[in-house]
Amino acid sequence: MSGAASYPRRxxxxxxxPAPVELQxxxxxxxxxxxxxxxxxxATRVCDRCGLGLVLETVVEAAPSAGAPFLVLDTxxxxxxxxxxxxxxxxxDETEAVHRHVTELLVAADAEPGTxxxxxxxxxxxxxxxxxxxxLAVRPANTFGVFFQARIAPCGPPRAALVVLx
Amino acid sequence: xxxxxxxxxxxxxxxxxxxxxxxxxxxxxxxxxxxxxxxRQFELAEVESLREAxxxxxxxxxAIALARARGEGPSTPARLGAAxxxxxxxxxCRLLEESLAVxxxxxxxxxxxxxxxxxxxxxxxxxxxxxFAWRLATGWIAAQRRLAPPASRSDAVLIFDATLxxxxxxxxxxxxxxxxxxxxxxxxxxxxxxxxxxLGRVLRALEPNALVxxxxxxxxxxxxxxxxxxxxxxxxxxxxxxxxxxxxxGASTVRRLDRASIAACQMLLERARENxxxxxxxxxxxxxxxx
Numbered sequence: 001m002s003g004a005a006s007y008p009r010r011x012x013x014x015x016x017x018p019a020p021v022e023l024q025x026x027x028x029x030x031x032x033x034x035x036x037x038x039x040x041x042x043a044t045r046v047c048d049r050c051g052l053g054l055v056l057e058t059v060v061e062a063a064p065s066a067g068a069p070f071l072v073l074d075t076x077x078x079x080x081x082x083x084x085x086x087x088x089x090x091x092x093d094e095t096e097a098v099h100r101h102v103t104e105l106l107v108a109a110d111a112e113p114g115t116x117x118x119x120x121x122x123x124x125x126x127x128x129x130x131x132x133x134x135x136l137a138v139r140p141a142n143t144f145g146v147f148f149q150a151r152i153a154p155c156g157p158p159r160a161a162l163v164v165l166x
Numbered sequence: 167x168x169x170x171x172x173x174x175x176x177x178x179x180x181x182x183x184x185x186x187x188x189x190x191x192x193x194x195x196x197x198x199x200x201x202x203x204x205x206r207q208f209e210l211a212e213v214e215s216l217r218e219a220x221x222x223x224x225x226x227x228x229a230i231a232l233a234r235a236r237g238e239g240p241s242t243p244a245r246l247g248a249a250x251x252x253x254x255x256x257x258x259c260r261l262l263e264e265s266l267a268v269x270x271x272x273x274x275x276x277x278x279x280x281x282x283x284x285x286x287x288x289x290x291x292x293x294x295x296x297x298f299a300w301r302l303a304t305g306w307i308a309a310q311r312r313l314a315p316p317a318s319r320s321d322a323v324l325i326f327d328a329t330l331x332x333x334x335x336x337x338x339x340x341x342x343x344x345x346x347x348x349x350x351x352x353x354x355x356x357x358x359x360x361x362x363x364x365l366g367r368v369l370r371a372l373e374p375n376a377l378v379x380x381x382x383x384x385x386x387x388x389x390x391x392x393x394x395x396x397x398x399x400x401x402x403x404x405x406x407x408x409x410x411x412x413x414x415x416g417a418s419t420v421r422r423l424d425r426a427s428i429a430a431c432q433m434l435l436e437r438a439r440e441n442x443x444x445x446x447x448x449x450x451x452x453x454x455x456x457x
Contacts, residue, residue, distance in 0.1 A: 031224050031225045032225060032226070044179070044180025044181060044220075045180070045220055045221070046179070046180060046181045046185065046220065046226065048182075051181060051182070051184075051185035051188055051189075051226075052192075052225075052226050052227075053225055053226060054220065054223070054224060054225055054226060054229070056224065072224045072225075080223065080224040080225065080228065081223075081224040081225035081228065082225075094225065094227055095227050098225070098227060098228050098231075099228075157221075158222060158223075158224070160224060
């Protein structure tokens with residue numbers, strides 16, 4: 001018997017080590033008052049300061065400051081939550097704004113459309129958990145001359161987009 | 167009914183009791199009923215529904231709206247009471263219909279409708295919410311009565327109703343009558359103000375074996391005349407007290423019926439069956455024929 005049969009050469013499979021993921025520091029904040037929770041390890045999602053918001057998480061660079069105006073949007077661009085400051089600045093109550101499309105309250109303020117990612121694209125990417133923190137100029141719908149610099153980043157749980165109006 | 171106190175409900179939701187009470191004031195949910203001592207009693211199903219919704223939403227108001235919309239579990243007295251409190255007739259009717267999917271008509275009345283209306287009672291004069299609830303409940307029970315099958319038993323119950331609208335006991339009387347009719351008994355309800363001298367035809371037609379004195383608005387001598395007339399002519403009629411018709415003296419031989427219509431109806435029919443057996447045993451046997 002001759003030696004071992006020779007097999008045709010073919011590509012070999014080998015385990016590829018994933019690229020190391022840089023863990024970004026996370027910040028917690030209340031979806032109503034914007035304050036971080038008092039307890040380091042809160043037992044509940046309900047804010048222990050105001051009792052009217054749920055504790056959400058986002059990357060530190062996108063986290064709103066206490067009392068800042070911000071909104072939380074889902075992948076359908078529907079408003080899921082509004083901070084007390086955003087309700088004041090946009091003159092709408094949260095119970096009236098929730099489940100409405102964001103364009104009823106905010107629209108992109110870029111003078112020349114097509115000069116970058118649209119508000120909808122950025123929000124949808126963030127709501128899916130993709131993308132870094134992006135800054136866009138927005139304005140209240142049907143209002144001219146008032147602008148906000150919106151910081152848009154992923155947040156959750158559940159997964160959503162955080163839009164902080166600076 | 168699965169009611170839990172404020173501290174337990176707050177612990178389940180992971181919030182302070184003050185936060186839970188502030189949600190009740192601000193959003194009207196969860197909507198507790200009050201115990202006899204005035205303590206809040208939250209429906210366990212509502213608290214569990216809210217706890218799940220808090221994990222799925224981004225803010226408290228959305229969680230509450232979600233928990234409300236889902237309507238976890240069968241209709242509860244708290245949800246029906248909340249609909250009464252907001253004068254939402256369509257929602258109240260829908261909750262009663264939903265209850266029928268998992269409960270019998272009698273249990274819907276005893277476990278959902280009566281507690282919901284009772285929860286609104288207590289003020290004098292009655293509040294608008296209570297009157298609305300009472301009238302809707304009366305109409306609903308009347309509609310069920312029209313659908314009750316014809317009598318199929320020989321048992322006959324005569325109810326003397328000493329209540330007035332909108333007494334909560336008046337609803338109890340309507341519920342008892344409905345339960346008896348649905349059980350197949352022949353039932354007739356008359357006002358306690360009926361002239362006792364004109365009851366002859368009624369008694370001959372109905373031949374009641376049970377007389378229920380309901381409500382507390384009739385004077386004792388009025389009750390006495392009615393009972394005397396019903397038992398005249400040697401009729402064997404057992405007397406029952408429903409919803410406090412007779413004062414608590416400790417010496418009464420009149421049986422007191424349970425407030426719940428199901429239990430009251432069961433007691434009436436069981437006693438009627440026992441009395442029937444006794445009467446049959448006491449009947450003189452025919453003499454043997456001697457050939």
